[in-house]
Amino acid sequence: xxxxxxxxxxxxxxxxxxxxxxxxxxxxxxxxxxxxxxxxxxxxxxxxxxxxxxxxxxxxxxxxxxxxxxxxxxxxxxxxxxxxxxxxxxxxxxxxxxxxxxxxxxxxxxxxxxxxxxxxxxxxxxxxxxxxxxxxxxxxxxxxxxxxxxxxxxxxxxxxxxxxxxxxxxxxxxxxxxxxxxxxxxxxxxxxxxxxxxxxxxxxxxxxxxxxxxxxxxxxxxxxxxxxxxxxxxxxxxxxxxxxxxxxxxxxxxxxxxxxxxxxxxxxxxxxxxxxxxxxxxxxxxxxxxxxxxxxxxxxxxxxxxxxxxxxxxxxxxxxxxxxxxxxxx
Amino acid sequence: xxxxxxxxxxxxxxxxxxxxxxxxxxxxxxxxxxxxxxxxxxxxxxxxxxxxxxxxxxxxxxxxxxxxxxxxxxxxxxxxxxxxxxxxxxxxxxxxxxxxxxxxxxxxxxxxxxxxxxxxxxxxxxxxxxxxxxxxxxxxxxxxxxxxxxxxxxxxxxxxxxxxxxxxxxxxxxxxxxxxxxxxxxxxxxxxxxxxxxxxxxxxxxxxxxxxxxxxxxxxxxxxxxxxxxxxxxxxxxxxxxxxxxxxxxxxxxxxxxx
Amino acid sequence: xxxxxxxxxxxxxxxxxxxxxxxxxxxxxxxxxxxxxxxxxxxxxxxxxxxxxxxxxxxxxxxxxxxxxxxxxxxxxxxxxxxxxxxxxxxxxxxxxxxxxxxxxxxxxxxxxxxxxxxxxxxxxxxxxxxxxxxxxxxxxxxxxxxxxxxxxxxxxxxxxxxxxxxxxxxxxxxxxxxxxxxxxxxxxxxxxxxxxxxxxxxxxxxxxxxxxxxxxxxxxxxxxxxxxxxxxxxxxxxxxxxxxxxxxxxxxxxxxxxxxxxxxxxxxxxxxxxxxxxxxxxxxxxxxxxxxxxxxxxxxxxxx
Numbered sequence: 001x002x003x004x005x006x007x008x009x010x011x012x013x014x015x016x017x018x019x020x021x022x023x024x025x026x027x028x029x030x031x032x033x034x035x036x037x038x039x040x041x042x043x044x045x046x047x048x049x050x051x052x053x054x055x056x057x058x059x060x061x062x063x064x065x066x067x068x069x070x071x072x073x074x075x076x077x078x079x080x081x082x083x084x085x086x087x088x089x090x091x092x093x094x095x096x097x098x099x100x101x102x103x104x105x106x107x108x109x110x111x112x113x114x115x116x117x118x119x120x121x122x123x124x125x126x127x128x129x130x131x132x133x134x135x136x137x138x139x140x141x142x143x144x145x146x147x148x149x150x151x152x153x154x155x156x157x158x159x160x161x162x163x164x165x166x167x168x169x170x171x172x173x174x175x176x177x178x179x180x181x182x183x184x185x186x187x188x189x190x191x192x193x194x195x196x197x198x199x200x201x202x203x204x205x206x207x208x209x210x211x212x213x214x215x216x217x218x219x220x221x222x223x224x225x226x227x228x229x230x231x232x233x234x235x236x237x238x239x240x241x242x243x244x245x246x247x248x249x250x251x252x253x254x255x256x257x258x259x260x261x262x263x264x265x266x267x268x269x270x271x272x273x274x275x276x277x278x279x280x281x282x283x284x285x286x287x288x289x290x291x292x293x294x295x296x297x298x299x300x301x302x303x304x305x306x307x308x309x310x311x312x313x314x315x316x317x318x319x320x321x322x323x324x325x326x327x328x329x330x
Numbered sequence: 331x332x333x334x335x336x337x338x339x340x341x342x343x344x345x346x347x348x349x350x351x352x353x354x355x356x357x358x359x360x361x362x363x364x365x366x367x368x369x370x371x372x373x374x375x376x377x378x379x380x381x382x383x384x385x386x387x388x389x390x391x392x393x394x395x396x397x398x399x400x401x402x403x404x405x406x407x408x409x410x411x412x413x414x415x416x417x418x419x420x421x422x423x424x425x426x427x428x429x430x431x432x433x434x435x436x437x438x439x440x441x442x443x444x445x446x447x448x449x450x451x452x453x454x455x456x457x458x459x460x461x462x463x464x465x466x467x468x469x470x471x472x473x474x475x476x477x478x479x480x481x482x483x484x485x486x487x488x489x490x491x492x493x494x495x496x497x498x499x500x501x502x503x504x505x506x507x508x509x510x511x512x513x514x515x516x517x518x519x520x521x522x523x524x525x526x527x528x529x530x531x532x533x534x535x536x537x538x539x540x541x542x543x544x545x546x547x548x549x550x551x552x553x554x555x556x557x558x559x560x561x562x563x564x565x566x567x568x569x570x571x572x573x574x575x576x577x578x579x580x581x582x583x584x585x586x587x588x589x
Numbered sequence: 590x591x592x593x594x595x596x597x598x599x600x601x602x603x604x605x606x607x608x609x610x611x612x613x614x615x616x617x618x619x620x621x622x623x624x625x626x627x628x629x630x631x632x633x634x635x636x637x638x639x640x641x642x643x644x645x646x647x648x649x650x651x652x653x654x655x656x657x658x659x660x661x662x663x664x665x666x667x668x669x670x671x672x673x674x675x676x677x678x679x680x681x682x683x684x685x686x687x688x689x690x691x692x693x694x695x696x697x698x699x700x701x702x703x704x705x706x707x708x709x710x711x712x713x714x715x716x717x718x719x720x721x722x723x724x725x726x727x728x729x730x731x732x733x734x735x736x737x738x739x740x741x742x743x744x745x746x747x748x749x750x751x752x753x754x755x756x757x758x759x760x761x762x763x764x765x766x767x768x769x770x771x772x773x774x775x776x777x778x779x780x781x782x783x784x785x786x787x788x789x790x791x792x793x794x795x796x797x798x799x800x801x802x803x804x805x806x807x808x809x810x811x812x813x814x815x816x817x818x819x820x821x822x823x824x825x826x827x828x829x830x831x832x833x834x835x836x837x838x839x840x841x842x843x844x845x846x847x848x849x850x851x852x853x854x855x856x857x858x859x860x861x862x863x864x865x866x867x868x869x870x871x872x873x874x875x876x877x878x879x880x881x882x883x884x885x886x887x888x889x890x891x892x893x894x
Contacts, residue, residue, distance in 0.1 A: 049674020059681055106878060109885040112680050113624045114824055117816035118881070124813055125874035184442040185450040189431050194422040201382065201420070202495055203408030203437035212443070242813070246688055279722055300700050306693030314683045316675050 006324035046263035048090020048220035054250030057193030062123035072243030085148030096222025104214035130237030141236025256321025368550035412497030415488035434494035482513035547582035604838020605738035629808025630694035635791025664787025706804030759846035823887030
C-alpha cells in the first residue's frame with residue numbers, strides 16, 4: 001500500500017476506531033462509545049447506499065427504510081418473544097431484501113429523476129405503514145428491551161463486544177462491496193451508470209443487474225438496521241423517514257461517492273460535526289455576544305449544513321475522499 | 331433469398347405528422363458492404379434505430395438470418411450478432427479504453443452474475459479486448475482514460491466495441507463524422523479490412539468513402555428508398571443526382587474516380 | 590350523498606393545488622432541464638410569508654400579493670446565487686444540490702419564524718359559504734381556490750400551447766435553440782422562468798395555508814405527492830399531470846374521509862380506527878404502485894421515440 005494522504009487518513013481512522021474502547025475504558029467516557037458505535041452502524045448503511053448510489057448511479061431517497069425494516073424485524077420479534085439473534089437477524093436481512101426486490105422491480109424501469117421521485121414515494125409509503133403499526137408503538141416507536149441473543153457465542157449486552165462486532169461487520173461490508181464492485185457484476189453496474197444505452201447496445205440486460213445490486217444494498221442496510229435497534233434499544237418510523245435517507249446520501253457524497261472508505265469518512269465527518277459545530281459556534285459567539293445568545297446561535301448550526309453540502313456538490317464533487325486523492329498529485 | 335443476412339420489409343415509422351420511414355424494403359446479403367446515403371432528415375438514423383431495437387416501427391418486418399427480430403429488445407439483438415456504432419459517440423468515458431472494449435467482450439462471455447473475482451485481471455476478457463484494440467490501431471492507448479482520447483480515437487473505439495461483440499453484421503452510423511482527411515482514410519482502410527469477414531450496413535455522408543467501400547448503395551429521401559443499386563449506377567442515376575448528389579456541374583461524386 | 594359530493598369538491602380543490610405544484614416543477618424541468626427538489630421549500634416559504642404579511646397588513650389580498658412577490662424575489666435570488674451553476678450538470682447534481690437547499694430553507698425558516706407553526710386566519714368575507722346544492726353549503730374560500738387554480742391552469746395552457754416560448758418547451762428545445770429562436774438573454778429568461786415556478790409554488794402554498802397549519806417540512810410532504818402526480822400522469826405529459834392531479838386529489842381526500850367507515854364494515858371498530866389513518870396516508874402511494882405495475886410509464890406518457 002502506497003503512502004498517500006488518503007491512505008494515511010484511512011489508516012489513521014481505522015486505528016482510531018479500533019482504539020476507541022480502550023480510550024473509553026481508560027477515561028470512563030461512555031458517550032464516546034455510544035457515539036462511535038452509532039457512527040459505525042450508520043457507516044455500514046452508508047456503504048450499502050454507496051453501492052447503488054456511488055457506483056450504480058441509482059439515487060435512492062428511500063434507503064433508510066431498510067434501516068427501519070431491519071430494526072423492526074428485531075423489535076417485533078423481540079416483542080413477540082423471539083429474542084434469538086439467529087432468528088431475528090436473518091429475518092431482518094431477508095425482509096429487507098424482499099422489500100428491496102419489490103421496490104426496485106417497480107422503480108428501476110424508470111430513469112433518472114423519475115426513479116428518484118418513485119423512491120421518495122415508496123419511502124413515504126413504508127413510513128406511513130410504520131406509523132400505522134399500532135401494536136408495535138405506531139408513531140411513538142417500539143422499545144427493544146433485550147439485545148439479540150446469541151447464546152454462548154457472543155454477548156451483545158457488553159458494549160465493548162458489541163462495538164467490536166459492529167466494527168468487524170463494517171470492515172467486512174467495505175471489503176464485500178470492494179470485491180463486488182470490481183467483479184464482472186460490479187463492472188456491469190458501473191457501466192450501466194456510466195452509459196446504460198451503450199450497455200444495452202453491446203448486449204447487457206442491465207435491468208436485472210441493477211435490480212440485484214439494489215437488493216444486495218437493501219439487505220446490507222437491513223443488517224445495519226438490526227444493529228441499530230440493538231444499539232439504541234428503540235425503533236420508530238422516524239428512522240425510515242425520507243429525510244433520514246437524505247442524511248445517508250449526505251454522508252456518501254460528503255465522504256466521497258464511488259470510493260471504498262468515502263461513506264465511512266462521511267459518516268464520521270457528519271456525526272462528529274453534529275456534535276462539534278454547536279460547541280464551536282457557541283465558543284466563537286461567546287467572544288462577541290452574551291452566553292445565552294451564544295447558546296441560541298449555536299442551536300442554529302444546522303443552517304450551515306445545507307449550503308456546505310451544496311458547495312461540496314458544486315466544487316468538491318468527489319467529496320473528502322476526492323480532495324485527499326487530489327492532494328496526492330498536488 | 332438463401333444468403334440474405336438481413337431483410338427489411340416495408341418498414342414504416344411516423345413521428346406525429348412526420349413520416350420518418352416510408353415502407354422501406356431492403357435486403358442485404360451476407361458479406362456485402364451496403365451504404366445508405368441521403369440528405370439530412372431522410373430518416374437514416376430512424377432506420378438504424380429500428381434495426382437496433384431502440385425505436386419500435388409502426389409496421390413492417392425485420393428479419394435477421396431468417397429470424398423475425400422486429401420486436402426483440404436491444405440487448406438481445408446484440409446476442410444474435412448485430413452490432414452497432416453510434417453517430418454521436420456513446421462510450422464509457424470514465425473507464426479506460428481497454429475497460430470499454432473488455433465490457434463489450436464480457437457481454438458475450440456468458441452471464442455476469444459473478445461477484446467475487448476481479449474482472450480487470452481476467453485474461454479471458456482482457457486478451458480478446460487487447461486484440462480488438464490492436465485491430466483498430468488503438469493498442470497503445472489501452473490504459474488511457476476514455477475521456478482523454480481524441481474525437482477520431484473515440485470513433486475508432488466505437489468500431490472496436492462493435493467488433494468485440496463478435497458480430498455477424500455491423501451497423502455503422504456515420505463513423506467518419508467530424509474526422510479529418512487522415513483519420514477518414516485510416517477508417518476507410520479499417521473498414522476495407524473488415525469487408526471480407528463481416529456484413530456491413532454503412533450510413534455515411536462522406537461520399538469519397540462511400541464510393542470507395544460500398545458494394546451497393548441505397549438512397550433514402552424523406553424516408554423512402556428512391557434507388558438501390560451498385561455505385562456506378564447510383565452515380566449515373568438522374569433522380570439521385572437531383573435529390574442528393576447535386577447538379578451535373580457541381581459533382582462531388584465525379585471527383586471520386588478512384589474507387 | 591351530500592357528504593360525498595362535498596368531499597369530491599375538496600378533492601378537486603386539492604387536486605388542482607397539486608397540479609399547480611406539478612406544473613411549476615415541470616416548467617422548470619422543461620425549460621432549464623433542472624430538477625428542483627427545493628420546489629416544496631418555495632411552497633413553504635410562500636405560506637410563511639402569507640401568514641406574516643396578512644397579519645401585518647390585516648388584509649388577506651394584500652398579504653397574499655406581498656407573499657407572492659416576496660417568494661418570487663427569494664426564488665430568483667436563489668436561482669442567481671446558487672442554481673445557475675447547476676445548469677448543464679448531471680441530474681444527480683441537481684438533486685443533491687437542491688436537497689442542500691431544502692436543508693437550508695428548513696433551518697432558515699426555523700430561525701426566522703421559530704419551530705412552532707403559524708396559522709393564517711381567513712378574513713370574514715372569505716369565511717362564508719355558498720349554497721352549491723340544496724343542503725350543501727360549501728366554503729367560499731375553497732371555491733375561490735378552485736376558480737383561481739383553474740384560471741392559472743388556463744394561463745399555463747395558453748402559455749405552453751399558444752406562445753413561441755411554449756412551443757419551444759414542447760419541442761424540448763435546447764439552450765442554444767431557444768436563444769436563437771427568441772433572440773433574448775438566456776440567463777434572464779431562466780431567472781424569470783424560475784421566478785414563475787416560484788410564484789406557482791407560492792400561490793399553492795398561500796392558498797393552502799388557511800386550510801392546513803403552516804409548518805416546517807410542509808413543502809416536502811406535498812412535493813412528494815406532486816411527484817406521484819407526475820409519475821401516475823406519465824412522464825413529460827402536462828395533460829396527464831392534470832388528469833392525474835385531479836385523480837390523486839380525489840382519491841386522497843375521499844379515501845381519508847370514507848376509509849374509516851369502510852374499514853369498520855370489515856374490521857372491529859377499534860381495529861378500524863387505528864389502521865384507518867395510516868392506510869389513508871398510504872392509499873395514494875399504493876395506487877401509484879399499482880399503476881407502475883400495470884403501466885410502468887404512467888397513464889398518459891408522451892409516446893417514446
